[in-house]
Amino acid sequence: MPELPEVETVARGLDRHMTGRRILRVEKNRPDLRTMMPADLVARLEGRRVEAVRRRAKYILVDLDDGAVVLAHLGMSGRITIAPPGQAPNRPDPHDHVVLHLDDGTVLRFNDARRFGRIDLARRDTLDAHPLLAGIGPEPLGPDFDGPRLAAALAGRRSPIKAALLDQRVVAGIGNIYACEALHLARLSPQRLAMTVTGARADRLAAAIRDVLQRAIAAGGSSIRDYVQTSGELGYFQHDWTVYGREGEPCRRCGDAVAVRRLVQSGRSTFYCARCQR
Numbered sequence: 001m002p003e004l005p006e007v008e009t010v011a012r013g014l015d016r017h018m019t020g021r022r023i024l025r026v027e028k029n030r031p032d033l034r035t036m037m038p039a040d041l042v043a044r045l046e047g048r049r050v051e052a053v054r055r056r057a058k059y060i061l062v063d064l065d066d067g068a069v070v071l072a073h074l075g076m077s078g079r080i081t082i083a084p085p086g087q088a089p090n091r092p093d094p095h096d097h098v099v100l101h102l103d104d105g106t107v108l109r110f111n112d113a114r115r116f117g118r119i120d121l122a123r124r125d126t127l128d129a130h131p132l133l134a135g136i137g138p139e140p141l142g143p144d145f146d147g148p149r150l151a152a153a154l155a156g157r158r159s160p161i162k163a164a165l166l167d168q169r170v171v172a173g174i175g176n177i178y179a180c181e182a183l184h185l186a187r188l189s190p191q192r193l194a195m196t197v198t199g200a201r202a203d204r205l206a207a208a209i210r211d212v213l214q215r216a217i218a219a220g221g222s223s224i225r226d227y228v229q230t231s232g233e234l235g236y237f238q239h240d241w242t243v244y245g246r247e248g249e250p251c252r253r254c255g256d257a258v259a260v261r262r263l264v265q266s267g268r269s270t271f272y273c274a275r276c277q278r
């Protein structure tokens with residue numbers, strides 16, 4: 001499942017290939033993904049010029065020259081493949097639900113076998129009020145996120161901090177993997193009550209969240225030439241996690257004697273070190 005760094009890397013890849021280009025033709029091969037796509041999607045995209053591609057939470061935002069914004073979510077299995085001009089188009093797949101043809105010959109395919117993804121349209125001037133974005137917390141890499149703001153969002157919450165971090169109202173775009181990695185870096189137990197993360201602990205956790213996300217984005221950008229894999233797929237890359245998926249392996253901070261443990265919280269696996277995370 002794509003998390004914030006993957007979505008950021010996909011958005012940067014799209015920005016490089018789409019911004020400044022005009023959308024000549026759109027193929028919409030079914031009416032719905034997880035929810036209905038706009039019935040007039042094709043008509044509203046064809047002929048428009050792309051002004052920018054960016055990210056909000058786990059949504060890819062494509063700004064068009066008429067003030068419209070395309071919102072795309074990759075869901076569980078969504079992928080975007082790109083065939084730049086002069087390159088043979090990627091082989092069509094039955095799960096290519098939307099295909100864009102740009103004026104320089106670039107072909108983009110939105111492929112989603114499980115159809116948990118979404119595509120919708122919004123207006124730039126009312127974007128934050130769109131039902132999919134309203135109420136989402138601050139961007140962890142943006143200027144509105146720091147220790148005091150994180151502590152304020154956690155105040156009064158009796159859920160474990162791990163669960164609170166997955167709540168998109170607290171902070172945008174954090175998924176299971178980066179919640180585990182950030183808590184390990186911040187030396188905070190995933191089972192700690194969210195409301196006790198205040199002061200220096202909140203500062204440490206906010207900094208850790210930014211750090212793990214920034215490092216993952218940097219690794220993604222450097223491991224994928226031009227943000228595109230040789231398969232034409234945008235933005236997915238191999239990570240080297242510190243605790244995630246490492247049950248039974250030594251904690252990288254404590255050394256050989258202490259093993260990473262796994263527990264299940266709210267139906268999701270949490271990986272942590274019982275010695276250095278308190």
Ligand code: ZN
Pocket residue numbers: 251252253254255258273274275276277
């Ligand atoms: Zn440890």
